[in-house]
């Protein structure tokens with residue numbers, strides 16, 4: 253982090269700071285969070301204030317103040333719980349972690365209580381059923397319906413015995429999914445005595461066991477790759493049982509609260525709206541991409557045959573061959589070595605690049621703000637103010653970008669304060685500026701290709717929060733449906749893949765020489781030689797996730813039976829008997845029935861790119877339109893927002909064709925290398 257001085261730094265114009273000691277401020281410059289104990293106080297205060305707000309809601313007339321107070325309630329609780337979630341995952345001090353965790357749990361339990369509070373629900377329902385409701389603006393109605401949906405998916409409208417069952421199932425789902433998720437990353441332990449000898453040198457050993465915790469995909473010995481794969485992804489009856497129980501509990505919960513399947517419950521407020529639409533999208537995509545992916549697999553077979561000595565069956569591609577064959581393809585290409593290209597991506601140049609680009613599109617600069625004592629949890633965390641030319645500071649992003657040992661979270665976005673209107677005596681007095689933490693795990697500076705891609709992706713999420721200007725914090729920024737939430741982050745990947753954007757900021761970190769067009773090509777295409785195969789893998793995972801959450805297993809059918817069936821339908825390579833990546837698929841935890849969102853959002857982002865930025869990625873006019881899309885968060889249904897921007901409502905075939913065209917375009921470019 254030696255190059256950050258190039259980012260626009262706010263001069264420290266308080267000379268006293270240099271001479272006298274100033275008492276430390278709290279985390280995020282909030283005085284309420286200066287010590288571990290402050291989490292206890294902040295939680296007590298938030299709970300006390302919340303109870304007062306709840307009483308106000310219950311006793312007030314059914315008018316707009318119900319929504320305003322519901323949002324204030326949500327803001328009061330989120331201000332402690334969201335911050336706690338971030339600190340729990342990033343702070344090094346065990347006492348801070350412990351207290352932040354307890355704050356999250358206390359607030360979480362209280363929220364559960366609120367979700368099953370019939371008086372609160374009745375106040376909201378009375379408002380939604382009132383005559384004046386129709387006269388409310390769209391954002392208020394959308395926010396009211398989001399609150400209502402949150403109550404109803406928790407079964408508030410049910411009789412009390414069913415409500416108790418909902419609470420019981422929700423808690424069991426949480427425990428089971430957490431356990432399943434935790435187990436997905438555990439190594440397979442093999443007694444040393446029975447471990448195939450070529451593997452012993454590849455993995456760590458303790459207490460007489462070999463810990464198979466990854467697959468050495470680049471090992472030239474095919475047996476090593478294959479045996480590791482068979483062990484790592486081998487059948488795991490414990491995980492299969494957990495997953496079966498999880499799916500069963502999710503299905504029971506969904507039917508109890510009035511949905512045919514869990515996927516119907518999850519997708520109700522998404523862009524896709526229902527599982528049948530997602531299925532139609534995936535099937536149409538599969539029909540177009542699978543033949544292309546199969547052709548790429550044939551190309552992989554050819555490469556595999558050329559690689560000598562490479563043991564193993566040479567006429568088929570196995571899952572453990574993909575990486576090494578891709579590396580061979582890279583070697584045979586005319587592309588420059590990706591490692592030398594990395595020298596053009598120092599962290600400070602990447603941040604300067606984002607700054608230049610935000611300035612052009614939105615008139616927004618990134619200013620590095622001096623950090624006060626006590627404000628952050630690690631000395632390397634940066635504080636970036638997003639400063640608009642005329643509107644001033646519109647939000648703050650704390651960027652915790654570098655990897656360090658013990659850092660739990662990687663590549664994610666934490667809301668600390670959601671943007672919303674603040675009121676005093678029912679009058680809007682100010683706007684609560686959004687504050688977020690952007691977390692990455694950058695291992696080296698200059699950055700690897702993967703790290704640059706992740707930084708830009710996460711910056712897309714940050715932008716969504718920073719540009720959010722919704723009235724209500726419950727629907728601010730990234731608090732929107734998942735198939736829309738990935739649009740801004742994936743659109744950033746389109747910008748990053750554009751040579752006009754890359755050539756604006758990528759410079760050699762030592763010589764300052766600008767990046768050459770050959771290096772740009774190498775950055776764009778290294779590791780992406782098989783674009784149809786990449787897309788097809790996502791189609792398979794999305795189809796598997798959707799199928800398991802939308803079609804309950806039949807009597808006698810196991811998770812593995814379903815997995816093998818879907819593999820044969822959606823994968824371009826053969827299924828390996830007695831293996832199943834499903835046992836290590838960690839997206840079942842928080843992306844259940846929503847994994848398709850990555851493909852869907854990519855398709856939407858691609859349409860936005862084509863219509864707004866492909867001609868000029870620095871267009872201020874398109875930037876203004878795009879800012880309009882992002883300012884509402886989840887306060888307006890994403891379908892309406894996308895339609896307003898594009899001028900039409902994209903159909904399934906528009907979405908499918910957008911992804912298909914991208915794959916074709918990438919394939920034809922790759923073929924020239």
Ligand SMILES: [Zn+2]
Nearest residue numbers: 709713738741
């Ligand atoms: Zn993302």
